[in-house]
Amino acid sequence: MKTNRFLMLLKTRGALTSAAISKELGITSEGARLQLLKLTEEGLIQSTHESKGVGRPTQYFSLTELGNKGFPDTHAELTVKLIQQIKETLGEDALQTVISAGEQKAKQRYSQQLQQSTTLEERIQQLVNIRTVEGYMAEYIKDEKGYLLIENHCPICAAAQICQGFCTSELNTFKFVLGEEVNITRVNHIIAGDRRCAYRIQN
Missing domain, CATH: 1.10.10.10 (Winged helix-like DNA-binding domain superfamily/Winged helix DNA-binding domain)
Structure with a gap:
């Protein structure tokens, strides 16, 4: 389609x-x-x-x-099968090790791309650009409460539904690259039934 x-x-x-x-x-x-x-x-x-x-x-x-379903879910069926095989064969700890390794690589990759961004808004804008390229259809809004980072699509939704460690890893990565002094709270979650994922960002 x-x-x-x-x-x-x-x-x-x-x-x-x-x-x-x-x-x-x-x-x-x-x-x-x-x-x-x-x-x-x-x-x-x-x-x-x-x-x-x-x-x-x-x-x-x-x-x-x-x-x-017209919006891409990155290799959904294959990803789900691999996750299930890791769980069944190697256990939950092994799956968490894989997720943690991916998180560290994401932190490194994102940090390199954000290193020229000096203000919080510049970092958010660059993060939006990165996430959009990755298929998350990201955008942000600036309002009186701070910033709202919005992801209108989740290309790993199938994987996240059976292992929410991916969602936790994503939030950890955002906190790392935007700065430990920044407060980030997830306010919408596709896995919870919302139409999008959204994060409230405040200094």
């Missing part, structure tokens, strides 16, 4: 109304309606209705499980 801009928008922004989608994509309401109908029939998106006070419920569109 080729990912189109409707699916990309819903992946990065979450559930949206038809009006919001047409505005974001710069197309007519009718054009948006027809494309949304087509994607719904293909099983790639779904709609829900939400009541907000008096009046008709508002219809929101979001990705289905099939729609999410």
Whole structure:
């Protein structure tokens, strides 16, 4: 399935109304309606209705499980099998050793790419660039609370679902490369059922 801009928008922004989608994509309401109908029939998106006070419920569109599968999950089946084989053959400690080794390599690789970044925001921007290249569809928002690092996709989701050590390793890596003086808290987690992973970053 080729990912189109409707699916990309819903992946990065979450559930949206038809009006919001047409505005974001710069197309007519009718054009948006027809494309949304087509994607719904293909099983790639779904709609829900939400009541907000008096009046008709508002219809929101979001990705289905099939729609999410259009975004790459890095060698998912093979990765899951390898993890299960390591657990069964060598045990949990061996799996943790593998994850820890990967974490150390990631810390080294990220640190090298962030070494020219002097401010926290510059480091976050560079981290976003790295993670986007790796398939995480990353972005960040600066607000009155600090920064929010957002990852709209997880290319290792299948692996993380059976071993959350990968998620812990990821958070450890972020803390290391952004600075020990920086407070980082995960506020959204795909594994917990959220549509994205997000991290609150504060000095």
